[in-house]
Amino acid sequence: MCPLKKNPTIYDVAKYSGTSISTISRVLNSPDKVNVETRRKVSAAIDALGFVPKAEARARALRLNGRIGVMTPFFTAPSFVQRLRGIAGGLSKKNYDLVIYTVDSVDQLQSYLSSLPLTGNLDGLILMSLPIEDVAVNRLLKHHIPTVLIEFPHKKLNSVEIDDIGGGRMAAEYLVAKGHRRIAFLGDTDLPEYSIHPVSLRLVGFRQALQEAGITLTDEFVRLAPYTMEQTRQVAIELLSASNPPTAVFAATDFQALGMLKVARHLGIKVPEQLAVIGFDDLDMAEYADLTTVRQHLDESGRLAIEILLSHIADNSRPVQHINLPLNIVERITA
Amino acid sequence: MCPLKKNPTIYDVAKYSGTSISTISRVLNSPDKVNVETRRKVSAAIDALGFVPKAEARARALRLNGRIGVMTPFFTAPSFVQRLRGIAGGLSKKNYDLVIYTVDSVDQLQSYLSSLPLTGNLDGLILMSLPIEDVAVNRLLKHHIPTVLIEFPHKKLNSVEIDDIGGGRMAAEYLVAKGHRRIAFLGDTDLPEYSIHPVSLRLVGFRQALQEAGITLTDEFVRLAPYTMEQTRQVAIELLSASNPPTAVFAATDFQALGMLKVARHLGIKVPEQLAVIGFDDLDMAEYADLTTVRQHLDESGRLAIEILLSHIADNSRPVQHINLPLNIVERITA
DNA sequence: TGCTAAACTGAAAGTGCTTTCATAAATCGT
DNA sequence: ACGATTTATGAAAGCACTTTCAGTTTAGCA
Numbered sequence: 001m002c003p004l005k006k007n008p009t010i011y012d013v014a015k016y017s018g019t020s021i022s023t024i025s026r027v028l029n030s031p032d033k034v035n036v037e038t039r040r041k042v043s044a045a046i047d048a049l050g051f052v053p054k055a056e057a058r059a060r061a062l063r064l065n066g067r068i069g070v071m072t073p074f075f076t077a078p079s080f081v082q083r084l085r086g087i088a089g090g091l092s093k094k095n096y097d098l099v100i101y102t103v104d105s106v107d108q109l110q111s112y113l114s115s116l117p118l119t120g121n122l123d124g125l126i127l128m129s130l131p132i133e134d135v136a137v138n139r140l141l142k143h144h145i146p147t148v149l150i151e152f153p154h155k156k157l158n159s160v161e162i163d164d165i166g167g168g169r170m171a172a173e174y175l176v177a178k179g180h181r182r183i184a185f186l187g188d189t190d191l192p193e194y195s196i197h198p199v200s201l202r203l204v205g206f207r208q209a210l211q212e213a214g215i216t217l218t219d220e221f222v223r224l225a226p227y228t229m230e231q232t233r234q235v236a237i238e239l240l241s242a243s244n245p246p247t248a249v250f251a252a253t254d255f256q257a258l259g260m261l262k263v264a265r266h267l268g269i270k271v272p273e274q275l276a277v278i279g280f281d282d283l284d285m286a287e288y289a290d291l292t293t294v295r296q297h298l299d300e301s302g303r304l305a306i307e308i309l310l311s312h313i314a315d316n317s318r319p320v321q322h323i324n325l326p327l328n329i330v331e332r333i334t335a
Numbered sequence: 336m337c338p339l340k341k342n343p344t345i346y347d348v349a350k351y352s353g354t355s356i357s358t359i360s361r362v363l364n365s366p367d368k369v370n371v372e373t374r375r376k377v378s379a380a381i382d383a384l385g386f387v388p389k390a391e392a393r394a395r396a397l398r399l400n401g402r403i404g405v406m407t408p409f410f411t412a413p414s415f416v417q418r419l420r421g422i423a424g425g426l427s428k429k430n431y432d433l434v435i436y437t438v439d440s441v442d443q444l445q446s447y448l449s450s451l452p453l454t455g456n457l458d459g460l461i462l463m464s465l466p467i468e469d470v471a472v473n474r475l476l477k478h479h480i481p482t483v484l485i486e487f488p489h490k491k492l493n494s495v496e497i498d499d500i501g502g503g504r505m506a507a508e509y510l511v512a513k514g515h516r517r518i519a520f521l522g523d524t525d526l527p528e529y530s531i532h533p534v535s536l537r538l539v540g541f542r543q544a545l546q547e548a549g550i551t552l553t554d555e556f557v558r559l560a561p562y563t564m565e566q567t568r569q570v571a572i573e574l575l576s577a578s579n580p581p582t583a584v585f586a587a588t589d590f591q592a593l594g595m596l597k598v599a600r601h602l603g604i605k606v607p608e609q610l611a612v613i614g615f616d617d618l619d620m621a622e623y624a625d626l627t628t629v630r631q632h633l634d635e636s637g638r639l640a641i642e643i644l645l646s647h648i649a650d651n652s653r654p655v656q657h658i659n660l661p662l663n664i665v666e667r668i669t670a
Numbered sequence: 671t672g673c674t675a676a677a678c679t680g681a682a683a684g685t686g687c688t689t690t691c692a693t694a695a696a697t698c699g700t
Numbered sequence: 701a702c703g704a705t706t707t708a709t710g711a712a713a714g715c716a717c718t719t720t721c722a723g724t725t726t727a728g729c730a
Binding site for chain 4: 671672674675676677678679680681682684686687688689690692693696697698699700
């Protein structure tokens with residue numbers, strides 16, 4: 001009869017639609033729990049009255065804001081994306097907003113980390129592949145923001161990690177077992193300075209295991225290229241067209257392994273006969289390319305991260321968790 | 336005695352300072368109405384407990400940072416990711432929070448669309464590859480939420496689109512010009528029912544152009560497979576191992592083109608000599624695979640969407656824009 | 671000293687929404 | 701057809717604060 005009141009509340013909507021406030025609340029928050037017919041009536045009432053739920057009241061009743069933040073290096077790397085997918089998947093149906101903060105400098109990271117906790121409108125935070133200083137850790141702790149780190153552990157915060165050194169070793173052992181002696185390493189350099197460099201750890205493990213097999217990794221066989229297809233190709237070409245090229249290459253990321261494969265293809269080098277290539281990550285496209293690789297379950301790492309986060313939001317007295325995800329070699333055909 | 340509780344409220348402060356919550360509230364809101372001595376005690380308690388009124392924090396945060404929402408189909412498709420990257424890039428340094436909503440059913444889309452404009456505190460919204468009904472459009476308009484649609488235009492809302500039909504034509508013309516007559520189409524079926532299906536449009540254009548070249552696309556040469564590598568392979572195998580296989584295939588997405596290439600490789604079919612493959616999208620990995628493809632600039636679509644959105648947020652009287660992004664063929668080596 | 675106005679303060683009633691719990695209705699197996 | 705579930709709904713108890721209102725001090729002033 002008389003729509004457009006000043007500021008309709010759920011009480012008004014309830015009256016108008018002939019239901020109760022609980023029902024209104026339900027159609028707003030979990031529509032599937034409301035009979036479709038009732039839902040329709042309520043929606044109509046909401047529209048008719050121009051009802052707008054007040055975020056403040058909601059946050060108060062819920063004792064949380066329903067927002068979880070994810071900070072990630074500006075996602076150029078496919079692996080970040082797959083992790084993000086895991087996070088989004090684990091969060092769907094959970095009634096939390098997913099707020100993405102892309103970081104592209106150490107300054108920005110710092111400033112996010114110093115202001116975000118204070119604004120008090122995040123219920124939890126996930127840091128992907130970002131290093132965090134003690135000061136920032138303490139700030140998060142002090143403000144009781146549940147936090148999960150992916151790929152960059154800190155003893156006081158939850159984390160989901162992998163054993164990069166071990167992964168490097170696995171790659172080395174695999175190639176050695178296949179009989180290779182002339183083995184090269186292809187890594188990237190330009191993960192931005194503020195970001196942890198798991199690639200270096202992979203190199204450490206790789207070198208160790210080779211050492212133990214009596215093989216010395218010479219400088220000539222350790223190549224680093226910025227994380228772009230073009231630069232990777234450049235380095236790959238140098239490596240492969242040397243006078244005495246390697247018979248096997250461990251690329252510290254699948255992305256670079258793919259670059260390597262492309263170069264090999266163009267140079268007419270047969271894979272795996274003349275050149276074995278093993279990658280690291282097991283990106284989606286690794287399967288397409290039949291790339292043998294050290295698999296870390298990227299999606300899973302994201303999924304685990306929110307699981308931990310949500311459980312800590314629900315009960316913030318839970319002890320800190322450090323989860324170590326297993327690695328394994330996926331043997332396809334490039335090595 | 337025991338400061339640092341989880342989340343101090345005014346009740347805690349009241350107890351700690353031996354006053355009542357009303358007094359705390361007054362100290363916060365109108366200090367001059369509180370006896371200076373009491374005020375001092377309360378302030379001390381506030382400091383000791385590290386009390387931050389939640390509502391205030393929220394309000395401040397909401398003023399300081401704007402929020403842009405992006406709704407996307409649950410991003411399994413690489414193309415969504417690349418668009419998202421464009422969006423994030425265009426938004427960095429802009430002092431807006433990026434809130435991601437992943438949609439995986441038509442119900443969820445509806446419910447987001449009916450509640451987000453109201454409850455979401457969003458300054459603007461981008462819908463990626465999602466169809467939107469008139470009702471929802473009107474709701475957005477009514478609540479003055481600037482919106483940009485990507486890949487699914489609506490006359491009343493801003494949009495960034497491409498000419499899918501034209502793209503299909505380009506592919507056909509390209510293949511015909513190369514002398515092919517036996518040409519097949521590989522599309523996907525399982526873009527979830529709620530999502531627009533640009534692939535069908537590509538097929539329409541493709542068929543048209545073939546027709547004009549005097550070639551009829553038979554049903555046998557139109558194959559649809561769900562959007563997974565496995566299913567795509569299955570269909571590709573059927574197609575290629577038929578008694579009279581096609582000499583060229585247009586895959587409606589690069590992802591499927593890659594699946595096709597993989598199958599061809601496994602069957603020992605030479606590309607492009609025995610089989611030409613052309614894709615659509617120009618994903619990152621298309622370059623790696625040397626895939627000839629119809630390029631749409633995915634990153635750019637996201638960036639443009641954000642630009643339009645921000646300009647409309649700044650001045651909501653601007654007229655609706657419909658931007659049409661150009662397509663072009665990137666000739667690499669698979670076709 | 672007695673009486674009133676001014677200055678404080680706390681109890682309690684909102685505020686708009688969520689959620690638990692109990693009840694009522696509908697669906698099902700047999 | 702009948703108890704057993706399952707599903708849908710409403711009543712009512714929070715949630716973290718603000719504000720009103722009445723009560724208690726205190727101060728002011730004959």
